[in-house]
Amino acid sequence: MQDKMQDKNKTQVLTKARTGLEHLIKTAGKSLTVAGTSVARRDDPLKVTGKLKYGADYPDEGFLYGKILRSPHPHALIKSINTKKAKELEGVVAVLTAEDVPGRNGFGAIIPDQPVICGDKVRFIGDGVALVAAESEKIAHEALKLIEGDYEPLPALFDPRDAMAEGAPKIHESGNLLSDDKMVKGDVDAGFAEADVILERTYQVPFLEHAYLEPDTTMARLQPDGVMLVEGPMQAPFTTRRNVAPVLGIPINQVRVRQIHMGGGFGGKEDSPIDIGCRAAVLAWHTGRPVKISLEREEITIQTAKRHPMIMELKVGAKKDGTLTAFQGVIYDEQGAYASLGPKIPPAGGSHVHAMVMMPGPYEIPNVKVDAYLVYTNHPYGGAMRGFGAPQVHIAHEQMMDELAAELGISAVDIRRKNAFKLGSATATGQVLNQSVGLRETLEACAERFDWDRRLAECGWVDQAKTKRRGVGVAMGWYRTSIGTNGDGCGAAVHVHEDGSVLLYSGITEMGQGAFTVLPQICAEELGIEPGDVRIVQPDTDLVPESGPTVGSRSTTLMGNAIILAARQVKESLLDTASMMLMVPTERLEARGRKIYDRENPGKSLGFAAVAARTMASGKRMIGQGWWTPPPPSLDGHTGQGSPYHVYTYSTHMVQLVVDVETGEVALEDYVAAFDVGKAINPKALEGQIEGGVAMGLGYALMEEVVLDHGVTQNPSLQGYLIPTMLDVPDIQPLILEVPNEMGPYGAKGIGEMPNIPATPAILNAIAHASGGRVSRLPADPEKVFWAIREAGGPPQA
Amino acid sequence: MSTMELSFKLNGRALTLNVAPDTLMVDLLREDLGLTGTKAGCREGECGACTILVDGTPMNSCLMPALKVQGREITTIEGLEKADGSLEVLQEAFMGEGASQCGFCTPGMILTATALLKQNPDPDEGEIRQALSGVLCRCTGYRKIVQAVKAAAKARA
Numbered sequence: 001m002q003d004k005m006q007d008k009n010k011t012q013v014l015t016k017a018r019t020g021l022e023h024l025i026k027t028a029g030k031s032l033t034v035a036g037t038s039v040a041r042r043d044d045p046l047k048v049t050g051k052l053k054y055g056a057d058y059p060d061e062g063f064l065y066g067k068i069l070r071s072p073h074p075h076a077l078i079k080s081i082n083t084k085k086a087k088e089l090e091g092v093v094a095v096l097t098a099e100d101v102p103g104r105n106g107f108g109a110i111i112p113d114q115p116v117i118c119g120d121k122v123r124f125i126g127d128g129v130a131l132v133a134a135e136s137e138k139i140a141h142e143a144l145k146l147i148e149g150d151y152e153p154l155p156a157l158f159d160p161r162d163a164m165a166e167g168a169p170k171i172h173e174s175g176n177l178l179s180d181d182k183m184v185k186g187d188v189d190a191g192f193a194e195a196d197v198i199l200e201r202t203y204q205v206p207f208l209e210h211a212y213l214e215p216d217t218t219m220a221r222l223q224p225d226g227v228m229l230v231e232g233p234m235q236a237p238f239t240t241r242r243n244v245a246p247v248l249g250i251p252i253n254q255v256r257v258r259q260i261h262m263g264g265g266f267g268g269k270e271d272s273p274i275d276i277g278c279r280a281a282v283l284a285w286h287t288g289r290p291v292k293i294s295l296e297r298e299e300i301t302i303q304t305a306k307r308h309p310m311i312m313e314l315k316v317g318a319k320k321d322g323t324l325t326a327f328q329g330v331i332y333d334e335q336g337a338y339a340s341l342g343p344k345i346p347p348a349g350g351s352h353v354h355a356m357v358m359m360p361g362p363y364e365i366p367n368v369k370v371d372a373y374l375v376y377t378n379h380p381y382g383g384a385m386r387g388f389g390a391p392q393v394h395i396a397h398e399q400m401m402d403e404l405a406a407e408l409g410i411s412a413v414d415i416r417r418k419n420a421f422k423l424g425s426a427t428a429t430g431q432v433l434n435q436s437v438g439l440r441e442t443l444e445a446c447a448e449r450f451d452w453d454r455r456l457a458e459c460g461w462v463d464q465a466k467t468k469r470r471g472v473g474v475a476m477g478w479y480r481t482s483i484g485t486n487g488d489g490c491g492a493a494v495h496v497h498e499d500g501s502v503l504l505y506s507g508i509t510e511m512g513q514g515a516f517t518v519l520p521q522i523c524a525e526e527l528g529i530e531p532g533d534v535r536i537v538q539p540d541t542d543l544v545p546e547s548g549p550t551v552g553s554r555s556t557t558l559m560g561n562a563i564i565l566a567a568r569q570v571k572e573s574l575l576d577t578a579s580m581m582l583m584v585p586t587e588r589l590e591a592r593g594r595k596i597y598d599r600e601n602p603g604k605s606l607g608f609a610a611v612a613a614r615t616m617a618s619g620k621r622m623i624g625q626g627w628w629t630p631p632p633p634s635l636d637g638h639t640g641q642g643s644p645y646h647v648y649t650y651s652t653h654m655v656q657l658v659v660d661v662e663t664g665e666v667a668l669e670d671y672v673a674a675f676d677v678g679k680a681i682n683p684k685a686l687e688g689q690i691e692g693g694v695a696m697g698l699g700y701a702l703m704e705e706v707v708l709d710h711g712v713t714q715n716p717s718l719q720g721y722l723i724p725t726m727l728d729v730p731d732i733q734p735l736i737l738e739v740p741n742e743m744g745p746y747g748a749k750g751i752g753e754m755p756n757i758p759a760t761p762a763i764l765n766a767i768a769h770a771s772g773g774r775v776s777r778l779p780a781d782p783e784k785v786f787w788a789i790r791e792a793g794g795p796p797q798a
Numbered sequence: 799m800s801t802m803e804l805s806f807k808l809n810g811r812a813l814t815l816n817v818a819p820d821t822l823m824v825d826l827l828r829e830d831l832g833l834t835g836t837k838a839g840c841r842e843g844e845c846g847a848c849t850i851l852v853d854g855t856p857m858n859s860c861l862m863p864a865l866k867v868q869g870r871e872i873t874t875i876e877g878l879e880k881a882d883g884s885l886e887v888l889q890e891a892f893m894g895e896g897a898s899q900c901g902f903c904t905p906g907m908i909l910t911a912t913a914l915l916k917q918n919p920d921p922d923e924g925e926i927r928q929a930l931s932g933v934l935c936r937c938t939g940y941r942k943i944v945q946a947v948k949a950a951a952k953a954r955a
Contacts, residue, residue, distance in 0.1 A: 043901070057828075692899060692937045
């Protein structure tokens with residue numbers, strides 16, 4: 001494993017700009033009591049009894065129901081929107097058009113380019129052209145039908161390559177090419193000249209839908225004090241607030257946003273709450289009454305953010321022994337109608353730049369050139385979906401690695417062993433990975449648990465009739481912790497009370513990933529008390545410090561560090577009191593097991609609560625505040641060189657499956673997924689992330705696709721958009737490895753998104769191994785697998 | 799629209815209500831009776847979050863006219879808790895195995911598993927997966943849910 005001494009030496013040099021010592025929280029390797037144990041999720045008793053209230057479960061007496069009228073055209077000028085008849089319908093309280101938006105008629109997580117209510121044109125079928133508020137949902141529905149829209153359709157663009165072409169109709173005034181980014185390292189021409197084998201492949205992936213089980217809902221109301229309150233399931237309360245305020249034309253501090261527990265998010269609830277939150281707020285503003293907007297399942301698919309489709313062209317060169325010499329790639333990244341979370345937030349934020357940086361994979365490649373185009377089209381827009389651009393490029397590079405291995409006659413595992421990152425490797429951006437690099441360890445651990453060599457040898461025909469064939473597949477992956485922007489900081493506050501109970505103020509949201517369990521664990525660990533002594537408040541922008549969004553696998557690490565700093569500040573005050581009470585210098589005091597005691601004489605101790613009471617009675621500090629920002633990211637705008645994300649999580653997956661070569665159906669049999677997570681703060685919750693992520697990756701591989709025809713979503717409901725059921729997902733064996741992150745709480749780094757990423761290509765590789773059929777345009781549904789086998793000239797005979 | 803009288807048993811208690819014929823069972827439970835443990839995930843019978851037991855059989859309440867439950871015994875997630883507040887074995891098993899993440903599918907999963915274990919007290923993995931395949935989960939990958947049902951079966955043995 002890692003030489004800890006070597007690690008400590010390496011982590012001294014963090015950035016050129018600053019000493020970086022403030023980034024070292026110095027908790028990795030600490031002997032732990034509550035962090036690292038599978039503490040039960042505190043909200044579980046509410047979940048199993050049906051008592052946990054989600055957004056739609058809140059009483060809504062006195063509320064008006066809001067609905068959005070959407071464009072019938074994918075691209076059109078609006079000539080008029082006639083709301084007269086709708087306004088006359090009994091029970092309708094307001095029908096609003098563009099001129100009724102009190103402030104900025106635009107919202108968006110990065111660029112506010114999406115109209116709250118469209119005035120001059122519409123850019124996709126999900127675009128909103130009018131808002132209705134009525135006494136019941138039924139009446140609101142009726143009112144929508146009475147609104148008359150007159151449009152002049154414009155030519156619409158549905159392929160990013162068409163949208164980029166000279167003379168293509170402009171979707172936005174600024175042009176259709178939203179971003180053109182490059183990554184250049186070394187000299188790819190020289191690299192290709194050195195190669196013994198060069199392969200060129202194109203991979204294509206479609207729009208995906210998050211399909212969180214809980215539909216989006218929001219409630220907006222003007223409080224008696226004039227503050228606009230917006231509540232609902234959401235991953236980004238602060239981003240929501242900074243959109244609602246300008247839309248209403250009021251300062252940020254006049255808006256209050258409160259998160260309600262989510263029934264799943266996966267990145268979709270990063271910006272769908274901005275959409276319906278701004279619209280509900282505008283309706284509440286006009287009517288003076290509370291307004292609820294709830295999206296129906298079909299509306300969610302049609303209107304809200306999706307996973308970006310991509311066309312990825314790869315050209316990769318390798319030597320006979322499998323060493324990679326050059327990687328050239330082009331990405332056509334389809335943004336859809338609005339910017340959402342695609343474009344660059346300098347230096348390395350946004351999904352597009354992230355995809356570019358990740359494109360060559362976790363391999364040492366001396367020569368790299370990537371051109372990445374982010375293009376508007378008249379389709380639904382790409383936003384954040386678990387992995388944020390990384391899943392798409394992994395589907396490309398992991399399949400390419402297998403294709404190269406096959407071409408060279410070496411094993412899929414060996415080609416990865418040859419090139420995989422290790423401590424000290426340089427990435428395609430030239431970043432030297434100087435700590436916490438457990439990639440190779442995950443490969444070896446996975447291969448051992450999966451028993452790769454034995455299973456490989458046992459692959460082949462399952463039945464005498466030769467209709468079903470068994471294969472195995474492997475894929476590796478890496479994923480960042482933090483989002484690569486300059487503003488990726490977050491704050492926390494820890495308030496100790498006079499009876500020893502604690503309130504934890506953090507803006508990180510709970511969507512089932514376990515944040516409300518893990519973050520109190522970290523707080524309790526630092527204070528030396530039990531997780532049950534710490535109550536984390538419901539994220540409310542009136543109460544909690546700016547935290548940034550719950551995305552990018554950043555929460556445990558960044559917020560965990562902020563909580564540790566906050567806890568330390570108040571702990572200092574408590575230890576000061578204890579020192580006086582025990583007549584022992586503070587340096588000798590330890591806080592552990594709800595006690596504060598003299599390390600040299602543990603019998604000399606006080607209860608945590610007693611110390612808290614005395615600290616309060618002495619008028620001393622009872623609250624600590626902490627702020628943590630990762631080391632400043634860097635990424636050159638022209639060459640794509642720099643250190644965009646401060647640490648990465650690594651993973652290897654292996655899968656065994658059977659392909660029915662006559663029907664193209666795929667059945668998964670066994671699955672092992674190994675991760676280097678730095679430190680598992682709550683191992684059971686972490687396993688849950690792994691198991692759920694793999695299922696999501698499986699869906700991407702085999703069945704998920706938002707089908708669009710001339711801009712119209714063909715499968716907006718769960719009848720047509722298929723997600724994996726209990727019969728599709730095999731038993732998954734998660735393996736957790738820990739190569740500590742010196743800049744994470746107790747060594748932790750992120751886990752939320754890593755799990756679904758290698759799953760998709762591992763399955764595609766196994767299908768190719770089993771059947772000979774390589775599906776390069778997803779999903780690999782039975783029809784595609786069937787034709788891929790035919791195209792390959794039939795399955796392997798042996 | 800005029801209402802009709804509906805009499806049925808809900809979580810062990812007899813109820814008589816006046817119900818409009820176009821009322822769906824999921825809305826009767828959630829809006830009229832305030833029992834929000836039953837969820838509406840898709841309103842088209844695909845996701846299973848609205849599952850209730852009708853005479854012990856798991857059914858989607860989102861497509862069910864409320865009047866259809868005339869004379870039946872309905873169990874919702876709220877009905878599993880015992881009178882003294884203690885939880886059913888399945889509920890304990892879900893917590894013990896960490897089988898809930900966002901929790902939205904949890905009521906549907908627990909009710910469906912309740913029906914399974916009543917009819918088959920010692921199901922194997924394949925039988926569990928088959929029985930619960932009508933309830934979708936996007937968070938867990940199903941593994942810990944299967945483990946929870948196995949653990950509950952064992953505990954009840």
